[in-house]
Amino acid sequence: MALNRREFTQKSAAAGFALTGAVGVLATAPEALASDERAHGGPGREGEDHGHHGHGHDRLGYGPLVADPDGLLALPEGFTYRVITRTGVTRLESGEFTPAKHDGAATFAGPRGTTYIVYNHELKGARSRWEHPVPLTEGLVYDPAAAGGCTVVEVHRDGTVAEWVGIAGTSTNCAGGRTAWGTWLTCEENSDLAGTNGMTKDHGYVFEVDPRDRRANLDPKPLKFFGRYDHEAVVIDPRRGHAYLTEDASKPNGLLFRWVPPQGFEHGRGRLRALADDAGVLQAFKCIDSAGRFVDDLSRATRIGTVYGVDWVDVPDRDARTTPVRKQFADGQVTRGRKLEGMWWGDGGAYIVSSYAREESPGAAHDGQVWFYDPKRRTLTLKVLLGVNTAPEQDGAFDGPDNITVSPYGGLVIAEDGDGVSHLFGATDSGRTYPIARNDLNDSEFAGVVFSPDGDTLYASIQTPGIMVAITGPWRRQPRR
Secondary structure, three states: OOOOOHHHHHHHHHHOOOOOOOOOOOOOOOOOOOOOOOOOOOOOOOOOOEEOOOOOOOOOOOOOEEOOOOOOEEEEOOOEEEEEEEOOOOEOOOOOEOOOOEEEEEEEEOHHHOEEEEEEEOOOOEHHHOOOOOOOOOOOEOOOOEOEEEEEEEEOOOOOEEEEEEEEEEOOEEEEEEOOOOOEEEEEOOOOOOOOOOOOOOOOOEEEEOOOOHHHHOOOOOOHHHOOOOEEEEEEOOOOOOEEEEEOOOOOOEOEEEEEOOOOOOOOOOOOOOOOOOOOEEEEEEEEOOOOOEEOEHHHOOOOOOEEEEEEEEOOOOOOOOOOHHHOOOOOOOOEEOOEEEEEEEOOEEEEEEOOEOOOOOOOOEOOEEEEEEOOOOEEEEEEEOOOOOOOOOOOOOOOEEEEEEOOOOOEEEEEOOOOOOEEEEEOOOOOEEEEEEEOOOOOOEEEEEEOOOOOOEEEEEOOOOEEEEEEOOOOOOOOO
């Protein structure tokens, strides 16, 4: 998220970039079908209920969005929202204000019907830069110079909320991932070394946070075997034990990684931090098209249903002391992608986002891809493709997918980090899209989109100024096609 597509918009428009190749109808507008080729196979005290009451049942989605009279969140008829946390307004158990820059999140079932929400705060650089950094809670600090980290919210059935620090002193905590054993992996999208930008320790790592056991979070330890680079998201294959990780970087574009655990290793609470820094094998992906040709960049795909075979290439120096990991490979060795962002494990594989492509990518310009990696078949399939949004300031088209989650009602729910109007939107298995919410407050991105364990509530955040909301309403099963 630190490298936003906004920096390319004006140059792209001036240069007249257009999608090339055999392109079907792209899913930019709600209900558009991205291609004719189908792909295979409880609220806080501080907030009040807001919403629109009624019954609109379109076949796809939940109908048009209704403007919020309070100017925060537009929702379909029948849906409501409640503010859970708000930077500078709500407070932690320790008395400090909720930190700023809400980002990636996951939910966990707690005792007696409570829900835990662990979410990141994408605060980069020195603490002095931020009015509301993550507080330096004793025993939970990695680098006292860094402003980021994550907090844990406990939502009780009676509507009360408690919040505390899960980890502090990390940098630019962007996305991350939920584990099958009930913990959160928080990712640093920043790779400053000690002595750079005021940092006292090396950054660019993944850390584990346990929402249910605060003692397990004491003395934070970087999981260095996952590599040191600008991390975005991570998912764990619960069957094979592999971890998949995205990198949000450019010059050159970032990589998708796979970590293979040591032979005989079994995942579980506390077991990752017990591993050596060089445990397992870190690899980067290499894609091959149906004709057996090497694919240099994911922007080459111009049609939903495109399938690539995937090979994995060992990373030479995962801690990247002198050369960033993505620069350790020569042309032809690995496949790259622009702004590899959110990931979510579901349907037996990993859903993976590339937010956009412009002149920094060798293929076709686009405003978002969502891929599905099938570890059994070792294939990567393009599920969602968003065409270039030529009028992002107007409501309607979607662009810049970022955080994603698999919906219990079918398909995906995606948070926008693009230009202009920001949305939460759904996408079916065939790539059709529909609106769920619109940011009526400002043009800040949505982040941290995730359902409650029971599927009744969709949590999401407006990153700036930092507002987490809980959305409820008449959720229902969405068509696959």
